[in-house]
Amino acid sequence: MIELWLKLAFTAMAVVVLVAYWPRYGWRNYLWFSDVALILLVPAMWLESALLASTVAVGTVALELFWTVDFLYRLVFDRRPRGLTGYMFDSGRPLWLRALSLFHLPLAPVTLWMLHVLGYDTRALPAMLVLGAAILLACWAFTPPADNINWVHGVGGGPRTTRAALRSLLLVMAGFGLFVWWPSHLVLSLLFPAAR
Numbered sequence: 322m323i324e325l326w327l328k329l330a331f332t333a334m335a336v337v338v339l340v341a342y343w344p345r346y347g348w349r350n351y352l353w354f355s356d357v358a359l360i361l362l363v364p365a366m367w368l369e370s371a372l373l374a375s376t377v378a379v380g381t382v383a384l385e386l387f388w389t390v391d392f393l394y395r396l397v398f399d400r401r402p403r404g405l406t407g408y409m410f411d412s413g414r415p416l417w418l419r420a421l422s423l424f425h426l427p428l429a430p431v432t433l434w435m436l437h438v439l440g441y442d443t444r445a446l447p448a449m450l451v452l453g454a455a456i457l458l459a460c461w462a463f464t465p466p467a468d469n470i471n472w473v474h475g476v477g478g479g480p481r482t483t484r485a486a487l488r489s490l491l492l493v494m495a496g497f498g499l500f501v502w503w504p505s506h507l508v509l510s511l512l513f514p515a516a517r
Contacts, residue, residue, distance in 0.1 A: 371516030375445030385429040440516035446506040
């Protein structure tokens with residue numbers, strides 16, 4: 322159902338990005354939801370797993386679309402303040418490294434195309450709630466607040482006390498669940514046929 326050339330091309334892209342990121346950013350960078358999506362889409366393609374593809378879709382399609390709009394807006398209108406895609410315009414980072422981050426652009430279309438081919442598996446929402454909670458906990462426990470991966474250490478400057486940090490983590494978990502994953506599940510279950 323999924324063409325071999327697409328499996329090979331996507332796998333090659335994922336390997337190049339992940340291998341190139343390791344020495345620059347380290348393993349913790351792979352905890353970003355976008356990187357998790359990139360990793361999970363490889364077995365989703367090879368196994369033709371509707372559950373894996375649907376879980377990636379619930380977890381990241383909305384975020385990837387937001388990243389794409391932000392990037393294109395900054396590119397077209399020459400706006401380069403800090404923010405979600407500000408690093409893409411940071412001349413202090415090597416151009417080749419920034420170019421690798423263009424992997425964000427095909428993530429949502431490829432994921433949605435996979436749902437078109439494989440169908441949407443409604444077990445994706447509970448799967449993403451469990452996976453997302455585990456990723457956010459790992460970010461909170463193993464990443465420095467300065468990296469603020471998936472915003473678990475707070476938006477902006479981040480919390481200053483342990484109590485504030487824990488409250489921030491719980492708010493981020495609830496926020497992703499209520500405002501990203503649940504609405505994504507509802508929209509995807511309406512747009513795509515049920516997985517076979």
